Amino acid sequence: MIYISLKYYALVLVALLLYYIFPVKKRWLVLLAGNIAFYVAFYKTGWWIFLGTIIFSYAVTLLMDKLFTKMRKAVFIAGILGVTLPWLVLKNSNFIVDELLGTDPIQWIVPLGISFYTLQIIGYMADVYMKRISPEKNIAKYILFVSYFPQLIQGPIPRYGQLQHQLVDGNRFDEEKIVKGFQRIVWGFFLKLVIADKAAVIVNTVFDNYPAYSGAYIWLASFLYSIQLYADFLACTTLARGVSGLFGIELMQNFERPYYALSIKDFWRRWHISLSTWLRDYIYIPLGGNRKGKARKYINLLITFFISGMWHGAGFKFLVWGIIHAVYQIIGELTYDLREKLYDICGIRPDSKKKKWIKLTGNFLLVNFAWIIFRASTLRKGTQLIYNMVTEFNPWVLLNNRLFTLGLAWKEMLILGIGIYILHKVGVYQEEGRSVGDRIFDQPLLIRWGVYLTAIVGIILFGTYGFGFDAQDFIYGGF
Template identity: 80%
Template sequence: MIYISLKYFVLVLAALFLYYIFPIRFRWLILLAANIAFYALFYKTGWWVFLGTILISYLVALLTDKLSGAGKKAVFILGILGVVTPWFLIKNSNFVINEILGREPINWLVPMGISFYTLQLIGYMADVYMGKTGPEKNIAKFALFASFFPQIIQGPIPRYENLPHQLTEGNRFDEEKVVKGFQLIIWGFFLKLVIADKAAIIVNTVFDNYPAYSGAYIWIASFLYSVQLYTDFLACTTLARGVSGLFGIRLENNFERPYFATSIKDFWRRWHISLSTWLRDYIYIPLGGNRKGKTRKYINLFITFFISGLWHGAGFKFLVWGLLHAFYQVVGELTFELREKIYSVCGIKPDSMKKKWIKQGGTFLLVNFAWIIFRADTLRKGLELITNMITEFNPWVLMNDRLFTLGLEWREMVILGIGIFILHKVSKYQEEGKSVGERIFTQPLLIRWGVYLAAIVGIILFGTYGFGFDAQDFIYGGF
C-alpha cells in the first residue's frame, strides 16, 4: 500500500528536505511539486478526471463570487453536477449496469481518492456560494489545496477555511511538530501492521468462506472486523496527520475513540468526523435539520444516511447499512425515556459506570451488526451471516484449538491480543483527556528516543513483515 511503502517515504523525505531549505515564501511550491510527483509515481491514469474537477470547482467559485440571484444558483448547481458526475459514473454506474440491467460492467479508470476529493471540492464551492469564504484566485494554490498528497486518498476531508493558509504561507522548522508527526507515523504503522492486517486474516477466512462457519466463529470474526476496520482507517488518517506534521501542517483528527460511544448518535460524533460533519453541514442542515419538527427531522436523517451509504459504495448492502444507522438513531430517540425508566427500575444510577458500560456495550453490538452487512459480499450474505451467528450455538470452539485453523497460529494470536490491549489502554488514556505522545515528548532525550526505537523494532518484529511482504490495501482506499 502507498502509505506504508518505501517509495512513498522516499518522496516524503525528499519533499521535506527541499521544503526546509527553500525560502519560506516558496515552500508552497515544493508541496505542489510533491503532489504532482505523488500522482506521477503512484497513479499515472485517471489524473485528467481529477484535474477537470479541480478546474470546474475553481471556475465555479470565481463565478459564484461575482454573480447573484438565479445566475449564481444556476452556476453553483452546474458546478456540483460537474464534480459529482464523474464520481457517480465511476463508483455507482456499474452496479446499475451489471446488477440491475444485467449487462457487462464498464472498466472505468478510477482517479485516486475520488470519493474524498469530490466532497472536498463540493464543500469548497458551497462555502464560497454561501459566503463563508472567498474564492482562491491563484489556481496553483487552489490545486495545492485540492491535491495535498498526505490526505488525498483517505482523508480527513479538509475544509477550505482550515488548510490553505497552512499550505501556502509556509512553515518554519519546529522540532516539536516534527517529532509529534514522527510519533503519529509510528502509531499509524503499529495500528496497520500489528493489529489491522493480522485481524484481517481471520476476518477474511470466515467472511470469504461463510457457509463453513457459524455461531462463535462469526461472532469472533465480526468483532475482529470492527477492530480491523477501525485500526485500518485510523492508521491511514494517522499517517496522513503524521506526514503533514513533518511539514508543520495540522490536519484535523478524524476519530475520537468511537467504540467508547454510548449511543449511535455519539458514535457518529466520534467516527470519521470529517465525513460526519460534512454530511451534517452540507446535507442534513440544508435539508432543514431538526428545525421543522420531529417527522421532518427523521426524514432528513434517513436522507443523510442514505447519501452516506451511497458514498461508501455501490450496492444494496451499503444503502441498507446507512439506513440502518438512521433507524438506530430514530429508535434510540423514541425509546429514550422508556430506557431511562428501565434503568431506574433496575436500580442503575444515572451517572454510574454500570450504566455507561451497558450503553457502550449495546452501542458496540448495534454497530457490529451493521459492520457485518458492510463487510459481506452482498446484502443477502450479510443477513445470512447474522442469522447463522444467532441461531448456531457453539461456544466450545473458544475452548479448543479450532480458532488456530482460521489463519493465525497461537503466537500471532497473542501478538494480536496484545496489540488490541495496547490500543484499548491508549484510547482509555486519551478518553481521560491525556496524551501519550505529549507524555513521551516531555521525557528526557534518551528515554523518548529509546521508546521510539523500541516501538520501531517491535513493529518490524511483530508486524506483518516477512518474506514476500505485501501489506494489504487500506480498506477505505476502495471508497
C-alpha cells in the same frame, strides 16, 4: 498500500528536505510539486479527470463570486452536478450495469481518491456560495489545496478555511511538530501492521467462506472486523496527519475513540469526523436539520445516511448499512424515555459505571451488526452471516484448537491480543484527556528515542511484514 511503502516515504523525505531549504514564502511550491510527483509516481492514469474537475470547480467559484443571487444559485447547482457526475459514473454505474441490468461491468479508469476529493471540492464550492470564504484566485494554490498528497487518498476531508494559510503561508522548522509527526507515523504503522492486517487474516477466512462457519466463529470474526476497520482507517488518517505534521501542517483529527460511544449519535460524533461533519453541514442542515419538527428531522436523517451509504460504495449493502444507522438513531430517540425508566426500575443510577457499560456494550453490538452487512460481499450474504451467528450456539470452539485453523498460529493471536490491549489502554488514556504522545515527548532524549526505537523494532518483528504475510491495502482506499 501506498502510505506504508518505501517509495512513498522516499518522496516524503525529498519533499521535506526541499521544503525547509526553500524560502518560507515559496515553500508552498514544494508542496505543489510533491502533489504532482505523488500522482505521477502512484497513479499515472485518470489524472486528466482529476485535473478537469479541479479546473471546472475553480471556474465555477470565480463565476459565482461575480454573479447576483439567482444566477449564483444556478451556477452553484451546475457546479455540484458537474463535480458529482464523474464520481457517480465511475463509482456507481457498474452497480446499475452489473446488478440491475445483468450485463458485464465497464472497466472505468478511476482517479486516485475520487470519493474524498469530490466531497472536498463540493464543500469548498458550498462555502464560497454561502460566502463563508472568498474563492481562491490563484489556480496553482487551489490545485495545492485539492491535491494535497498526505490526505488525498483517504482523508481526513479538509475544509479550505482549515488548510489555506497552513499550505500557502509556509511553516518554519519546528522540532516538536516534526517529532510528533514522526510519533504519529510510528503509531500508524503499529495500528496497520500489528492490529489491522493480523485481524484481517481471521476476518477474511470467515467472511469469504461464510457457509462453512457459524455461531461463535462469526461472532469472533465480526468483532475482529470492527477492530480491523477501526485500526485500519485510524492508521491511514494517523499516517496522513503524521506526514503532514512533518511540514508543520495540522490536519483535523478524524476519530475520537468511537467504540467508547454511549449512543449511535455519539458514535457518529467520534467516527470519521471529517465525513460526519461534512454530511451534517452540507446535507443534513441544508435539508432543514431538526428545525422543522420531528417527522422532518427523521426524514432528513434517512436521506443523510442514505447518501453516506451511497458514498461508501455501490451496492444495496451500503445503502442498507446507511439506513440502518439512521433507523438506530430514530429508534434511540423515540425510546430514550422508556429506557431511562427501565434503568430507574432496575435500580441503576444515572451516573453509575454499570449504566455506562450497558450503554457502551449495547452500542458496540449495534454497530457491529451493521459492520457485518458492510463487510459482506453482498447484502444477502450479510443477512445470512447474521442468521448463522445467532442460530447456532457453539462457544466451545473458542476454547479449543479450532481457532488456529482460521489462519493465525497461537503466537500471532497473542500478538494481536496484545496489540488490541495496547489500543484499548491508549484509548482509555485519551478519554481521560491525556496524550501518550505528549508524555513521551516530555521524557529525556534517550528515553524518548529508546521508546521510538523499541516501537519500530517491535513493528518490524511482530507486524505483517514477516514470511507468509502481505500488508493489505487500506480498506478506505477503495472509496
